Every structure is written in structure tokens, then in C-alpha cells.
Amino acid sequence: MRFKWYLAAAFVAVSSTAHAACPAATVADMKGVAAGAYPQQWELAEFEKAAGCKLEFKGNPAAETLNGKIQGNPKLPALAERLPAEPLVVAPYESVGKYGGTLDVLSNATEAGTSDFLSVRHVNFVRFSDDLKTIVPNIAKGWTWNDDFTEFTVKLRKGHKWSDGAPFTSADVKFWYDDLNFDTNVIAKPKDFLLAGGKRMQVETPDATTVVFKLAASKPGLLSHFATHFAQPFQPKHFLGKFHPKHNPDADKEAAKYGFKTGYEVINFYHGQSDWTDTPTPMLRDAAKAAKLPYGTQPTLESHIYVKDTTEGRKLVANPYFHQVDTAGNQLPYISEQDELYINENETRLLKLVNAEVDYKAQSLQLASAPILLQNQEKGKYKVDLKPEITIGVFAFNVTHEDAEKRKVFNDLRFRQAMSIAMNRDELNKTAFFEQGKPQQYIGFSPRPDFVDEKWLSHMIGFDPAKAKSLLDEVGMKDTDGDGFRELPNGAKLVLNLQFATQGIAGQVVEFVSQNWKDVGINSQVKEVTPDEYRSAQSSNKLDVMMWRKGQPLAIVLGNNELWVPPFENYFGVRTGMLWAEWVDSKGAKGVEPPKWAQEMIKDIDAFQSATQGSDEANKLGAKMVESMVSNLLFIGTVSAPAPIYHRNALKNFTEFKTQSYEYYRTYPYRATQWWLDE
Numbered sequence: 258m259r260f261k262w263y264l265a266a267a268f269v270a271v272s273s274t275a276h277a278a279c280p281a282a283t284v285a286d287m288k289g290v291a292a293g294a295y296p297q298q299w300e301l302a303e304f305e306k307a308a309g310c311k312l313e314f315k316g317n318p319a320a321e322t323l324n325g326k327i328q329g330n331p332k333l334p335a336l337a338e339r340l341p342a343e344p345l346v347v348a349p350y351e352s353v354g355k356y357g358g359t360l361d362v363l364s365n366a367t368e369a370g371t372s373d374f375l376s377v378r379h380v381n382f383v384r385f386s387d388d389l390k391t392i393v394p395n396i397a398k399g400w401t402w403n404d405d406f407t408e409f410t411v412k413l414r415k416g417h418k419w420s421d422g423a424p425f426t427s428a429d430v431k432f433w434y435d436d437l438n439f440d441t442n443v444i445a446k447p448k449d450f451l452l453a454g455g456k457r458m459q460v461e462t463p464d465a466t467t468v469v470f471k472l473a474a475s476k477p478g479l480l481s482h483f484a485t486h487f488a489q490p491f492q493p494k495h496f497l498g499k500f501h502p503k504h505n506p507d508a509d510k511e512a513a514k515y516g517f518k519t520g521y522e523v524i525n526f527y528h529g530q531s532d533w534t535d536t537p538t539p540m541l542r543d544a545a546k547a548a549k550l551p552y553g554t555q556p557t558l559e560s561h562i563y564v565k566d567t568t569e570g571r572k573l574v575a576n577p578y579f580h581q582v583d584t585a586g587n588q589l590p591y592i593s594e595q596d597e598l599y600i601n602e603n604e605t606r607l608l609k610l611v612n613a614e615v616d617y618k619a620q621s622l623q624l625a626s627a628p629i630l631l632q633n634q635e636k637g638k639y640k641v642d643l644k645p646e647i648t649i650g651v652f653a654f655n656v657t658h659e660d661a662e663k664r665k666v667f668n669d670l671r672f673r674q675a676m677s678i679a680m681n682r683d684e685l686n687k688t689a690f691f692e693q694g695k696p697q698q699y700i701g702f703s704p705r706p707d708f709v710d711e712k713w714l715s716h717m718i719g720f721d722p723a724k725a726k727s728l729l730d731e732v733g734m735k736d737t738d739g740d741g742f743r744e745l746p747n748g749a750k751l752v753l754n755l756q757f758a759t760q761g762i763a764g765q766v767v768e769f770v771s772q773n774w775k776d777v778g779i780n781s782q783v784k785e786v787t788p789d790e791y792r793s794a795q796s797s798n799k800l801d802v803m804m805w806r807k808g809q810p811l812a813i814v815l816g817n818n819e820l821w822v823p824p825f826e827n828y829f830g831v832r833t834g835m836l837w838a839e840w841v842d843s844k845g846a847k848g849v850e851p852p853k854w855a856q857e858m859i860k861d862i863d864a865f866q867s868a869t870q871g872s873d874e875a876n877k878l879g880a881k882m883v884e885s886m887v888s889n890l891l892f893i894g895t896v897s898a899p900a901p902i903y904h905r906n907a908l909k910n911f912t913e914f915k916t917q918s919y920e921y922y923r924t925y926p927y928r929a930t931q932w933w934l935d936e
Contacts, residue, residue, distance in 0.1 A: 279310035281353045282584040290584070295393040296386050297348045297928075304346040304584070312586045314340060316577075317356045319593055323574040326564040328540075328553035330421050330577075336588060339578045342416035343398060347931060348584055350910040354591035354933030360908075361616050363609060365601045367537055367568065369788035370760045372487065372829075373620030374597050375535045376923035378559040378573070378590075378930075382411055382483045382490060385926045389915050392484050396491070396558060396580070398466075406475040407453075413466040418578040419556035423495045427462035432494035434460045436501055437528065442521045444530060446842065448827075449818045450482045455863055475867040478815025485813055485922050488532040493556045500524050515550050527555045533829075540566040560590045560930045570598040581930055591933035601787050603759045610903055613637040616934070617924075618903045619917050623763040624690050627901050638906045643693070643899040647918035648806035650762045651699045651892040652676070652770065655800055657836035657849050662745045663801065666732060673890040675728035677717040679777045680770055684720075686896050689765040694898030701820055701886050703808030703897075703920075708876035713887045718894070725777045734778070742780035753781035753801045758788040761805035761831070766895060792828060798835045805831035807892055809920055814862075815870070821862040821882060823851055825891065833891060854885045861885075907936045 280288035284297055291307040293299035305312055316336040317323070324333050333339065364371040382397040394400075399412045417425040437443045438451055451458065454474025461469040470479070483490060498504040499511050500520030508520030517523050526546075529536030538554040539547035540563065547553055554563040558580070561573035573595040581589040600606050607626055609615055611633045622630075630641045654667035654676070666672050682696030698716045700709060733746035745751050753774070757767045764785060771781045781802075786794075794800050807830060809820055819825070823841050824832035832838075837855060839848030861882050868875035886892070900917040910931045914924075 277310045279305070279308050279312050279584060279586060282308070282348050283352060284348050284350045285352075287348070296388070296391060298393060299346045300394075300398065301343055301346055308584070312346070312582070314344075314582060314586045314588065316588045317575060317591075317593060319357065320575070320577050323593055324577050326574050327420070327562055328547075328564070329551045333577055334422065339418065339422070340416070340582065340588065341414040341418070341580050343414045345394065345414075345581045346584060347581055347589070347928060349931040350912050350928075352909060352933075353583055353585045353587065354909060354931060355935070356587075356591055356933075357593050358934035358936070359594040359596050360592050360932070360934070361596050361598070361614065363606055363615050363618055364570075364597055364599055365621060365760055365788055366599045367541065367789075368533070368535060369601070369758075370621045371535050371597070372919055373618065373923050374595075375487065376925045376929070377617070377932075378561045378595070379487070379534075379922060379925050380489065380558050380560070381486070381925075383480065385481075385484045385921055387912060387915070387926045387928075389921055389926060392480060400480065402477070402480075406477040407472045409470040409472070409479055411468040411470070413468065414580060415466055417558075417580055419493050419495070419558065420562050420576045420578050421496075421552070421556045422578060423493065423556065424465075425491070425558060426465040427468045428465070429491040429494050430468045431460045431462050432498060432501075432504075433490055433492040434458070436494075436498075436503055437492055437524075438532065440501075440503075443524055443528060444532060448488070448532065449822070450479070450486065450488075450816055453479070454867060474863075475869075476816070477870070478812065478817070478866055480816070481812040482816025485920065485925075486817070487534055487922070489534055489558070491558065492528075496552065496556060497524050497527065516546060523550075526550075527552075538563050538566045541568070561595050568599070570596065572596055579930070583931060589930040591931065603764075610639070611637055613639050613905055615903070616905050616908050617911070619901070619914075619923060620919070621760040622901045622903065622917075623759070624693060624898050624900055625763050625765050627691075630901055630903060640904055640906060642902045642913055644902055644914050644917040646806070646898065646900050647703050647810060647916055647920040648808040649697060649699055649703065649897045650766055650895045651804065651807045651831060652895070653803040653831055653833040653892045655798065655803065656834050656891070657798060658801065659798055662747050662749060663751070666734070666745060666751075669732050670889060671728045672732050672734075673893065674717055675725040675732070675777065676774060676779070677890055677893045678719060678721040679725040679773050679779075680718075680893070680895065681720040681773055682718055682896055685766065685769050686898075689763060689769060690896050690898040694896040697894050697897045698887055699807060699892045699894035700883050701808070702811055702814060702879075702883065704810070706811050706879060708879045709883045710880065713883055716887050717890060722773075722777050729777060729779070736778055741778065742775070743778040751780060753779060755781050755783045755802055755804070756786050756791055756794060756800060757783070757804050758786055758791040760788045761791070767804060770895070795832055796828065796835070803831045803833055807831050811870075813920055815866055818859075818862040818866065821858050821886070823855060823859075831892070852889075854889060855891075858882055858885050907934055909933050909935050 282288045282290040293303050362374045383392050384395050386393050397411045398414050401410045438447045453472035453476040456473035459471040500508050500523040502508045512520045512523045540553045565572040656668050658664040686694045700713050734743040771783050823834040823837035826832045836849040837851035865878040904911045
């Protein structure tokens with residue numbers, strides 16, 4: 258009898274432990290829960306074992322109402338059917354949050370200054386943790402490499418669903434790679450990160466939750482690329498595949514139901530012929546047409562999904578199928594809605610920040626804006642942090658300018674050297690950066706890896722207007738008409754058109770550099786334009802001088818070669834040598850042949866990405882790339898300085914960022930899905 262009683266009591270004790278309420282562990286107070294394999298998060302079974310509990314799931318009480326705002330979404334099933342069988346459990350920073358509220362944010366315009374907000378809801382296979390060193394799972398449950406980094410296997414979550422409830426599987430990854438990125442009807446040219454050793458990868462899907470990337474050459478940086486890049490390696494095959502002729506022989510007939518001539522037109526109506534995940538939705542492209550489509554925007558795995566898209570801004574609601582829960586079992590995100598407003602004028606944006614009409618902002622905030630923000634933070638009940646930037650403001654002359662005489666001068670290294678040493682960076686640091694920065698040359702990598710000689714940071718940055726004038730004399734640029742400004746060697750007038758966007762570089766910097774150049778006899782005129790106007794002119798090879806912020810950490814360079822291959826950046830950054838790029842892309846059939854050093858860099862970056870990092874081979878290649886880039890002054894650096902990060906005090910679970918940077922994808926390491934609004 259006593260033995261039976263003992264067994265029954267033991268069973269009750271074990272049973273009650275197994276079904277005990279889980280402790281609401283936070284980063285601030287782990288409540289005795291052991292850390293998992295990765296910081297601040299666990300897989301479900303891992304958490305339940307560490308906490309000695311069975312997690313019970315709860316959802317946003319407004320989920321059905323929010324779901325009703327998503328065009329085309331079916332009626333919601335129970336929460337248990339919406340979550341994956343293996344949800345990701347995350348520890349909030351300070352507190353388990355409350356559901357509700359609207360996150361108010363500012364961007365500049367459609368596709369301009371929007372990555373800040375995009376990063377709030379962004380997902381990818383993996384992400385960097387907030388230490389910016391550790392890569393942790395997100396959409397992927399896990400991953401493995403083979404010994405020589407030529408085979409990358411990703412494990413997905415069983416039961417994961419798109420925002421419309423359709424299963425998310427390995428087929429969505431293969432569809433993204435094979436049928437969008439390598440179909441020129443959708444994307445004209447695949448990006449470098451999709452290649453290894455310059456060759457296409459093979460994507461295999463042995464089962465619904467396994468994806469195998471087979472690479473032609475070693476590329477360990479592929480993992481860090483997925484941790485930082487805006488392009489998501491999955492697209493909804495169940496929807497877009499209906500309009501793709503490879504997957505549906507009647508794709509064009511299907512498209513005709515909605516007023517399109519071909520299936521590809523529908524795909525591009527949603528996808529925008531780009532891997533940029535923030536292109537205008539059908540709701541903005543053509544509202545009347547979009548209203549007849551199955552969805553106003555394609556299904557997503559992100560934390561929030563568009564429900565309205567106009568030229569004034571966008572509105573989003575929480576994804577009812579999002580794959581994360583907190584340590585108390587609450588499905589994330591906590592914040593129900595998001596409201597993005599477009600304002601391109603810097604002064605108007607600042608006024609809204611000072612008036613605390615915005616919950617979070619970092620992108621497009623320059624150090625020059627810090628004083629007014631700091632002065633008003635107590636009254637406005639917000640906080641401003643000044644954090645280092647990864648990038649540095651640079652100036653680049655158009656080495657493939659359509660004007661032959663300008664092209665000749667801009668390609669003369671003596672001219673670029675003169676323009677660099679004509680800059681008084683110490684004074685620039687005082688006037689534009691409040692002595693918070695450090696004069697520095699652009700070296701490609703940021704921060705400087707050990708294999709890069711420190712001398713390159715100070716190459717040609719010493720202020721020497723006399724030497725600058727002497728170099729310009731050597732180039733053959735004289736003031737022949739006595740107006741105080743030098744003409745081109747053929748006698749033609751030269752006025753550099755300095756068009757800039759505040760999103761990319763502070764106006765104070767451009768004005769200061771313009772005056773420095775005038776002081777050595779190079780005339781210029783400064784004009785602020787929108788980011789879209791700047792990018793359009795840059796893409797069309799119409800600018801004299803390009804200027805924006807530039808630089809990448811080693812981890813990103815290992816997965817993406819764009820800073821080292823003409824035109825040395827993507828559409829959203831600062832580029833030069835557009836006709837060099839055309840020559841490279843056409844294998845010499847079109848464009849202008851780049852100089853030998855630029856052609857060598859293309860080979861060197863491919864070899865660098867495949868080399869074992871830390872080896873003599875990798876270090877020599879990296880050092881050679883930096884020497885080529887810096888000694889040729891293709892991009893002229895200015896001052897490395899911090900920049901502001903703004904958030905209202907009511908926005909909870911907001912942690913201090915380590916950098917103010919696009920390169921680590923802004924908020925993505927800091928888990929905005931667990932932000933909540935205390936009001």
C-alpha cells in the first residue's frame with residue numbers, strides 16, 4: 258500500500274512539474290532557466306527541458322480583427338494550428354510585453370530610407386545576435402557545413418506557415434533561387450551572393466524541411482550573408498508559382514483572370530523585378546488592379562504584413578502565423594500594427610522626432626542632428642544614443658563620365674590625390690562632427706582587419722592645399738580666364754555638380770568639402786536631392802561626383818563581393834565606373850575596359866572569399882585588395898563618426914545597439930518582435 262502511494266505521489270510530482278507554468282524568463286532575469294545553445298533564445302523542446310515546464314501558447318486577442326485587414330487571407334484557425342510544431346522561443350530583454358498599439362515610424366519616400374523600418378519586421382534563415390559576433394537561428398532551425406565549405410545544409414521548422422496559412426517548405430527556397438533569381442523574366446542579373454567562385458549553386462530539397470546548397474567553390478561567408486542581407490532566400494511558391502510557366506502550363510490563362518497578359522506580369526507586379534524586399538506592393542502600383550488580385554501583397558514570413566500602401570506611407574498588421582513565441586508562450590509580435598509615414602525633408606523629420614511623434618528612428622539621422630535631439634529628449638520623453646557607424650562618408654569621381662574630357666581628368670590619379678589632400682578633415686571633424694569623429698581614408702573593410710596595414714587609414718588624408726594645387730597644375734588644370742577657378746586641360750569650364758541626399762551623407766559635409774575644393778581652384782555647386790533622384794542619376798551615369806556612406810565588416814565581405822567589383826556597390830549605395838561594370842557584365846562586348854588593377858581586384862575577391870580565413874593566402878589577398886582600392890583613391894574617405902539612434906521611452910524592450918549601421922541590418926540583431934508599447 259505504502260509503495261503504491263509512493264508511486265502515485267511521485268507520478269503527481271513529475272506530472273505537475275511537466276505541466277507547470279513556464280517561468281517568464283527575460284534577459285534581465287532568467288529566473289533560473291539555463292541558457293540554450295544560442296544566446297537569448299531556445300528551440301521549444303530545449304526551452305521546456307531547461308525550464309522544467311510545458312509551454313502553453315497564447316495569441317493576440319485582436320488577431321482575428323487584424324487578419325480581417327489582410328487582403329485575401331482566409332479565416333483564422335486556432336493558434337495551435339498557426340504556430341510551427343517547433344516555434345522559436347525568445348527571451349524578452351526586460352519584460353513580457355502587452356499586446357496592442359501601433360508602432361509609428363518615418364521613412365523618406367517609397368524605397369528611400371525604408372530599410373530602417375524594414376529591419377524591424379525582417380526575417381532570414383539566421384541573424385546576428387546582439388553581440389554582432391554570434392550567428393543564431395531564425396527562420397532556419399539549424400544548419401551545417403561540410404569540411405571544405407562547399408555544401409551548406411539548412412534545416413527548416415516543421416509546420417511553419419506563410420502569413421496566409423499555406424505551408425512554408427524547402428520548395429519555397431528552391432523556387433526563390435532557381436525560378437526567380439535565375440529567370441531573366443523576373444530578375445535581369447543574379448547577384449554575386451547567389452554564386453560561389455563565380456558559378457551558380459545547386460539547390461537540392463531532399464525533404465520538406467531540408468535545403469542543401471551545393472557550391473562550386475568554398476564560400477563560408479554565405480552564412481553571414483544570410484544573417485545581414487535584405488534579400489530573403491524564400492518566396493511563396495504556392496502563390497507566385499501559379500503564374501510561373503515552369504510550374505503552371507496555364508500560367509498566362511491564370512494571369513488573364515486578373516487582367517494581365519502573362520504570368521510573368523503578375524509575378525513582377527508583386528515582386529518588382531528585384532530582390533529588394535521593400536518594393537512597392539500592388540496596392541501602390543495600381544490600387545484598382547490590386548483590389549481584384551488574390552492578395553494585396555504576397556504572403557510573408559515577416560512579423561508584419563502590408564495592408565495599405567500609398568505615396569504618403571504604409572500600414573501593416575501583425576502576421577497571425579509568425580513563428581516566434583516568448584518565454585510565457587505568447588506569440589510574437591506584441592505590437593499589433595505599424596504605421597510608416599514618408600517625409601523626405603530632414604527638418605520636418607527632426608521636428609516630428611522632437612515632438613515625440615515617432616517611436617523609433619535611426620536611418621538618415623546624422624550626427625549634425627544630435628544637438629537638437631539631445632536638448633529635447635527629457636521634455637519629449639524619448640532617448641537618443643550616439644553609436645558608432647560601420648560606414649564612412651566618401652566622395653567618388655565618375656571615372657566613366659559621359660564627357661570625355663571630364664573622364665580623362667577624373668581618371669588621372671593625381672587629380673584624385675589633389676582632391677583628397679585638399680580636404681581639411683580635422684576642421685571638418687570640428688565643424689560637422691563636433692570633434693566626435695576621426696579623419697580616415699576609405700579602406701573597404703570596416704572595422705580594419707588585422708591583415709590590413711594601419712597606414713592605409715591615413716593614406717592621403719593630410720591637409721595640404723599647396724600640394725593639391727601643384728598636382729592640379731601637373732594635370733594641366735589652370736585658371737586661364739582669371740575667375741579664380743581652374744578650367745579643364747582643354748580650356749573648357751569645370752563646375753562639379755555635387756548632388757547629395759541626406760540619407761547618404763550630411764549636407765554640412767558636402768558644403769564643407771565643396772569649399773575646400775573651391776579653395777584650390779575647383780569650382781562646384783551643391784544641391785540636395787531625394788534619394789531616388791540621386792540613385793537614378795547615379796545609375797544613368799549622369800553625376801560628376803558620387804557621395805554616400807560606404808564600408809562593410811569582414812564577415813559581410815566574405816559573402817558578398819560588391820564593394821570590390823565595378824561599380825563597387827549595389828543600387829542603394831555609392832557607385833562609380835558604371836561603364837566599367839557594363840564591360841565586366843558583357844565580358845568586354847560593351848562599356849569601357851577597367852584598368853588592370855580593377856580587373857585584378859575581381860579575381861582577388863573571389864579567391865579571398867574561398868580562402869581559409871586567417872591563412873597566409875587570405876591575409877595576402879585581403880591586404881592586396883586594400884592596397885589596390887586605397888592607393889588608387891577610387892573612393893575618398895572623410896571622417897568616421899557616431900550617429901544618433903532615437904526611441905520613445907514608451908517603447909519597451911528596446912536595448913542599446915552596438916552600432917548605428919545598415920551593414921548588420923539595423924534593428925535585426927536586437928529583436929524588434931519583442932518590442933511593446935507601454936501606453
